[in-house]
Amino acid sequence: MATVDKINEEIDLEVKNFSFRYAGSETNSLKNVSLPIAKNKVTALIGPSGCGKTTLLRSLNRIHDLYHGNKYFGEIKFEGHNILDENEDLIHLRTRIGMIFQKPTAFPMSIYDNVAYGLKLQGVRDHKILDGKVAEALKGGALYDEVKNRLHDDADSLSGGQQQRLCIARAIAVEPEILLFDEPTSALDPISTIAIESLIKSLKDKVTIVIVTHNMQQAQRISDYTAFMYLGELIEFGKTSKIFSNPDEDLTKQYISGKFG
Amino acid sequence: MHNKHSIKEMFFEHLTRFSAILVLFFLSAIFIVLIIKAYPAIHHFGFSFITEQKWAPNFELFGGLPAIYGSFISTLIAMLFAVPVAIGIAIFLSEISPKSLKAPMGVSIELLAAIPSVVYGMWGLFYLAPLMRDVFGGNGLGLFTAGLILAIMILPFISAITRDALNTTPKILKESAYALGATQWDVIKDIMIPYAKAGIVGSVILALGRAFGETMAVTFVMGNSHQIPNSIFAPATSIPSTLANEFSEVDSELYLSSLYFLALILFIISFIIIAFAKFYFLKNKRSRKIKK
């Protein structure tokens, strides 16, 4: 029933007939969702609160597994195999599919250690390599110039916007293939928001990006593809330009024109 | 009308102020009384009291070292056992345990913290000491047994506070570490423990203060020997158990004064330990807040 436009891109992740149920719930929070995630593009998930966009995003790196009793149905294909498989190596999976959260999540350590954390987890111990990669990631996160002289300060000393860029730098330091953004600017001021947005646009050369946002202008500004969700279902998926100018579904039309949400 | 109120107002305010000053009064009074009472011994022995080993009341010779040593070593043994186990319990309660176990186990551990220490002492004398005797030989009384009882006594206290501190780690912070490919242990050691560190260290220091000043749990099993033992399984004594054993039975001024000297030393050390924990807690409260 949903309108899912065929796209002419290399597909990185493919969600197929995917449903999700939270522990203790009797109904599915995501119902039979299917959509492709194009490689090296930005895909935005939009929809009113409670529509399941964050639930879907959090399924893509199986962060739901941290809490017992959550259930996945269907398939999410990544390089030809289903990541919902029981034997999936979640630790490995998450190093390849990174995530940025609603609020900045600087770890209780220095700026340097924050960025180096993922690398250290992967067993990188050589200081020279670490130094280089940290600098590179901070540059990638558009933060390097601001912090290069105080890399060993506590990460708490950074402003909110800086911390969010630090989190992005931390995520890209491990060179993931996909980055998931969960409303990354909802806690930030407009100037920091613009900085993050331009950062996201610049990142897509290297990684595939999925972003959840409740800000439709933001989706329009930065995404190539948009999926509109409502009440746990995917209503429409297609090129961003098309979704925002000429959607097929009435619901989509009403939502983007601000009739509800 | 107005006047009546302002008299009452003044009266009430001064009453509360007076009560607050009482706290200051009691604490200073404890210090002053201890110093006055300890003065004859301080004057007679000087600071060599702290380094002198011989405790021979029949010769009017009093050295505090064995008691001070016993207090330190038994507390050290207690911390060595209690800290890892308590943190283990806290990690279990906060991260590993199935949900259905969390609440009952958490509450029962908190309730165990409320059991009077004299009960721990009784258990120690009748159950733990024989067990220690069978396992390690000797007579089962001494620093090791006392340390073990102290460890068990402070266990609930440290675990409860550590669990609470670990639970304050924001979910989103843990998730973002998992999203980087961290294992559960990575998250615990790199995120949760550093995040809760101040709380954990604070609780550990407070527990240390408690173990150091504990009387009843150790007096039963210390062995009460004013000798510096050559083994942790040999009988020893501690400051509080020396006081409990000998305080009401001294028959000379110098003897009593020496016991007050020990009490003064105990009070000062506890004061330092607690003040340190307090300082740590305070420092912690100001920093470390996730930005919103």
Added chain:
Amino acid sequence: MTSSTKRKIINKFVLSLSTIFAIIGVAFLFWILFVLLKNGFSALSVNMFVEDGAPPGTEGGGLRHAIVGQLILAVGATVLGVPIGILAGTFVREYGKKSQFADLIRDLSDIMMSAPSIVIGTFVYALLVAPTGGFSGYAGITALAIMMIPIILRTTDDMLGLVPNSLREAAIALGAPKYKMILDVVYLGARVGILTGILLGIARVAGETAPLLFTSFNSNFFETDLAEPIASLTVTMFNYATSPYEDWQSLGWGAALILAGFVLGLNILGRIWLSFHHITRKKILKKRKR
């Protein structure tokens, strides 16, 4: 071995270790509880509650004197310590606020709260026992009250802090003088918390032995005169447990059970009371929203 498999093995190992630690720790704690319940219940009898102490080997010795003595000491310490604690807490929160003096009192009471209880015993001995010529219930009560004041002070301080300022402003806006506002509005708003604090404070001091050894001393008889030495469950336990007589040791376990029951009962009561009020308060808030 890749770093990821190594980390997974370490993860498994450490988590299992922590589970084992938890099991060992909890096993010890439950061992104590089991011993207490087993010995305590087998010692429990009606006699224990209606008879006083008797020489070892005499039929029908009980703990009435110690139970009543313990209650007298606990109630006495409450009567003496709670008003001072509440008033001092009120000063710190309502009058002293963030002044250096108020902070000093807070810090000092934290220190007093954790001071070794035996030191307080020696202090009261010097202050009240040696000069007045006798061990007495009064001395015991004073020692326990000194321990109780900082506990009540800090609870009052914290609980008054939870009372929203809007309530205070509303009272002042109605023309109430400050002491009226505190007595009628602030105390009312904080009463659940303060009462819980009092319960926990009683539970805390009721389990103390060390400060009583040289103050209220002990008695083999039923005693209600505070000028005389008074028996307590804790000191009786200490004496009975270290004695060689099996009937006394058994009574000691009985005393331990009664005391632990009393202390745990107060703790549980405090919790239930608090959670009960927490729930009702939530309900009230919900109703208001509607």
Added chain:
Amino acid sequence: MILKKLLTTAVVSSLAVSLFAGEKLTGAGATFPAPVYYDWAYSYKKATGHKVNYQSIGSGGGIEQASKRTVDFGASDEPLKSAKLDKEKLYQFPAVIGSIVLVHNVAGIPDEALKLSNTNVADIYLGKITKWNDPKIVADNPSLNLPNENITVVRRSDGSGTTYNFSYFLSAVSSDWKSKVGTGKSLDWPVGVGGKGNEGVTNLVKQTPNSIGYVENAYKISNKLSGATIQTASGKWVTAREENFKASAANANWELDKHFYYILSLQKGDHSYPIVAATFILLPKEKTETNSLVVDFYNHSFENGDKSASKLGYVPLPTETKNLIRQYWKQNKLTN
């Protein structure tokens, strides 16, 4: 359930608060005579309604608390000399005679079977003999199967008249002891674990295999411990039995003007058990009112308590001694 019981107790108790106001006395001190004082106080309360609250805290405590006037009477197994009594303004009289016995907890060795020479006792407490099968012990006990185990030495942790009398005895039989440790209520013990009171020592001996301790005979009897046979002053083996204690006690030479100061240790005679001691009561001179009550209590006990004293393992004072004490009371106007 427990709370309910507690509540009923409180109610019952408040109803039970006796309307007749019996007199109250608080005494504290020696643990050595504590069992018999408990017993006497219990009977005295039944007979007269007066409460005598005796707390056994050790003789050191008895002297200290009586001197400080924190109790109505003190009790000590170490008699005080006139000078000290004058200084602290105390009266003193003996109340009962007891004996210090060496008790052990060695599996398979029955009461009285183990022979310990007086010097061996000193050497054990000096830490010179550490094993039960030490040749010096075996020499006196060729027929016993003594274990190759360490001896756990148990002694007092508090100021004790029992210790005073025991160390007095050890100083007399061992010059080594005399020079290294000496005599006193609290000592710098070379070895051992400390128990609080005779109660604590008994408890530790009972609980600890291969231990040895010294306690008043009453503690040995009521706890069915095994005792050792030791030596008289002249080196004859002597068991810890009532007739041997009595043989020692018969030698006592009490003197009124010395306030009965007398140490019964190592009396002459082939049957005189060597560590026998009287235990004393200390009365603050100025407390005339309570003193007459204390005296009444002891007079009542002298008249009615001999049987229970013997049963518990003490030696009651001979009638002539009791009369001498009554004379002392009268002379110092201690009676009403």
